[in-house]
Amino acid sequence: MTDVVPVRIPTLADMKRKGMRISMLTAYDATMAALLDRAGIDVLLVGDSLGTVILGLETTLPVTLDAVVHHTKAVSRGTRRALVVADMPFLTYQVNADEAVRNAGRLLQEGGAAAVKLEGGAPVVPVVRRLVDVGIPVMGHLGLQPQSVHQLGGYRRRAYGPRESEQLLADAAALEAAGACAVVLEVVPPDLAAQVTAQLTVPTIGIGAGPHCDGQVLVSYDMLGLFDRFVPPFVRQYAQLAGTVTDAARQFADDVREGRFPAGAARRRAGRRPRR
Ligand code: KIV
Secondary structure, X not given: OOOOOOOOHHHHHHHHHOOXXXXXXXXXXXXHHHHHHHOOOOEEEEOOOHHHHOOOOOOOOOOOHHHHHHHHHHHHHHOOOOEEEEEOOOOOOOOOHHHHHHHHHHHHHOOOOOEEEOOEOHHHHHHHHHHHHOOOOEEEEXXXXXXXXXXXXXXXXXXXXXXXXXXXXXXXXXXXXXXXXXXXXXXXXXXXXXXXXXXXXXXEEEEOOOOOOOEEEEOHHHHOOOOOOOOOOOOOOOOOHHHHHHHHHXXXXXXXXXXXXXXXXXXHHHHOOOOO
C-alpha cells in the first residue's frame, strides 16, 4: 500500500494560496467514498442532500443528525486521503451555540468527520465562532440555502440586486472573520462569486456559481447521472449510471427468469422431478 498524504484543514488555504483548485463531491457510503477518494477528490461532503438523493425525501429539512452521523461513519471508513466534511442538518445549529457544539461534536467524535458545514450568514456567525473556538472546523454555505427552501419559495436561481450582493460579501467576510475554513457558494452569479473569492483568504467552493471559485462541488449522484429525477442546469454529467444500472438489473432479471443465471440453472430445472 502506498503512503497517502491526507488532505487536512490547513491544506485548503494552502491550495488557494498556491492557485490549486479544490475538488469536492458528496458521498454517503463507504463504497462510493472509497471510489471517489481513489480518484483523488480532495473533499468528501456528507451532504444533507442525502435526504433527497438517498432517502427519497422532497427536501433536506427532515434529515436528522443521527442519519448524518450514520452516513458520516460509513464515508469515513471508506476514505484514506480526502477531507471528510459533514453537513449539520436543519435545526441542529440554529437554536443555540451550546446545542450546535454538542451536535457538531457528534459528527467529529462519532462520525469521524474533520469539519462540519452549515448554512447561513450573519445569523450563524456567533455559532461558527463558538464551534471554531472549541476546535471544530466549520465550512460556511452562502447563496442558495436549501434548508431555507420554504422562505425562498423554491430552489430557483435568485436575481442578486446590489443590496443582496453587498449582504453576501459582508456575510462571507464575517464567516471568514469567525474562523470558517472555506465557504460554499451555491447558485450565485459568477461575477459575485469572483468578488467573494478575491476578498477571502480562505477558499470558496462553488456549485452553480461559475468558474472563478477556488474549488467546485457537485452532488456525486448528479455528476454520475445516477439521480435522474431532476438534473440542475449547472450540473455536468460525467457518466450516465442510471441507465447502466437499470440495464444491468434488467439483464439479471431476464437471465434469472430464463434460467441463464446461475450457469446450468435451466438444465437443473429441466431435470427436476415434477412436484406432486
Ligand atoms: O448537501 C449538499 O449536498 C450540499 C452541496 C450541494 C454543497 O450542501
